[in-house]
Amino acid sequence: MSKASQYFLKSVMYGLIVCALIQVVPYGRTYTNPPIVREPSWDSPETRAIARRACFDCHSNETIWPWYSRIAPVSWLVRYDVDEGRKELNFSDWQNGAREGERPDKIGREISKGKMPPFQYFPTHPEARLSEAEKRRLIDGLNATALRR
Numbered sequence: 787m788s789k790a791s792q793y794f795l796k797s798v799m800y801g802l803i804v805c806a807l808i809q810v811v812p813y814g815r816t817y818t819n820p821p822i823v824r825e826p827s828w829d830s831p832e833t834r835a836i837a838r839r840a841c842f843d844c845h846s847n848e849t850i851w852p853w854y855s856r857i858a859p860v861s862w863l864v865r866y867d868v869d870e871g872r873k874e875l876n877f878s879d880w881q882n883g884a885r886e887g888e889r890p891d892k893i894g895r896e897i898s899k900g901k902m903p904p905f906q907y908f909p910t911h912p913e914a915r916l917s918e919a920e921k922r923r924l925i926d927g928l929n930a931t932a933l934r935r
């Protein structure tokens with residue numbers, strides 16, 4: 787075997803060992819969802835349906851945890867997004883505007899600027915990509931929802 791292929795095989799082996807070892811890190815290993823405390827009084831089922839599609843995985847207690855979210859290091863990134871997302875805005879624990887991320891102007895800005903959902907979410911969740919019309923409907927719907935407290 788040439789030196790180059792020996793080196794290549796060694797790298798693959800070490801890579802596999804590292805992948806196996808990082809699986810024991812406890813961070814990112816809870817996939818249970820906390821109970822639903824209170825949802826906003828949605829202005830329409832359609833607003834909820836679009837939010838469910840595009841936002842609920844990180845901004846609700848109804849996160850769907852796919853198989854790859856259980857494998858490090860992806861599990862660490864997903865855990866981080868869900869924890870930080872829920873902290874800012876949680877549609878299952880709606881606090882009537884007390885949370886910074888519940889502010890309609892903020893939500894509207896994040897959606898219209900294309901910052902939410904974050905880009906890294908799309909390759910695995912193409913259904914979360916909203917058309918311009920759907921974005922408009924979601925923004926208007928969430929604005930109306932925020933007024934119904």
Ligand code: HEC
Binds near residue numbers: 837843874888897904
């Ligand atoms: C893949 C996870 C994920 C999805 C899906 C997602 N978000 Fe977020 N969101 C986050 C994270 C993480 C943060 C906190 C860090 C940040 O601001 O980037 C956040 C923060 C926010 C904030 C607060 C921003 C601020 O500056 O205070 C708002 C508002 C928000 N998201 C709205 C939405 C809406 C509306 C959707 C659906 C259209 C959505 N997000 C979808 C992960 C997500």
